[in-house]
Amino acid sequence: MKMSGGVEWALHCCVVLTAADQPVPAARLAELHDVSASYLAKQLQGLSRAGLVQSIQGQSGGYLLTRAPELITVLDVVEAVDGTRPAFVCTEIRQRGPLAVPAEACVVPCAISRAMTAADAAWRGALRAVTIADLAHDVSVDYDSDPFAVIRPWLGAAERTA
């Protein structure tokens, strides 16, 4: 099973944006994460389309979260970047071949599809249980010194260096 690498960048951006007092230019987020601005722009557009960040235009423009980080789940970000389509897609194999089950008898999803759907729901449930605020809290206590104490003023210095 494979997930878009953009999910990781997007989650890091959202966690960093919890520390932003003012809009953070995409170029500043790219610099912080040492990644190409064009690549990161794609992930930010996904977050923007999903209504998780807003792009503010102008001289002091940039990105901000649209709501409190307690109200943005990891699942929101994963689905914004990687889509909502389940990893397993049932192609109705039971309706194929010489012993095919007639379509009219397939009133419930195939048992295999049900098992995969249940696992998908467990996965999404786990991602829905963690918010960006949770991640930011965890990051702030993971190290001897709080990384946000350094990230916050660095983000605020964007106007001087942009």
Added chain:
Amino acid sequence: MKMSGGVEWALHCCVVLTAADQPVPAARLAELHDVSASYLAKQLQGLSRAGLVQSIQGQSGGYLLTRAPELITVLDVVEAVDGTRPAFVCTEIRQRGPLAVPAEACVVPCAISRAMTAADAAWRGALRAVTIADLAHDVSVDYDSDPFAVIRPWLGAAERTA
């Protein structure tokens, strides 16, 4: 997130093999599922490498499950075909850029990685909770008539038609 389409074929093959009294040729499984034999052979080889099915050589050769279907989980099959690598791979973004966390401070996985690992564990746990026997039972009760009542003699007729 994307999963190999082979997972679906492999699960259907395992469920069908619960009805086999004797080895089922790969060509017979391909015919039953109306799929190319070469494509299905690849999935069967994955199942064989993982020790879930055995290939019996000779005139009456074919595939059989290696153990009771109660002892084969859906996760076993998914990992046999799609691998065991988690969908999310942490690339240690926290160690990049001008405010990189020093490697020596990264004594625990990144908070983002931990959240994704927990979700992956929930997904695998759900797949581990369902066995091939469970799927076969569900298939046998899903329809007005038990599909295995037709599949079993059809598989047994392989020698006459192969």
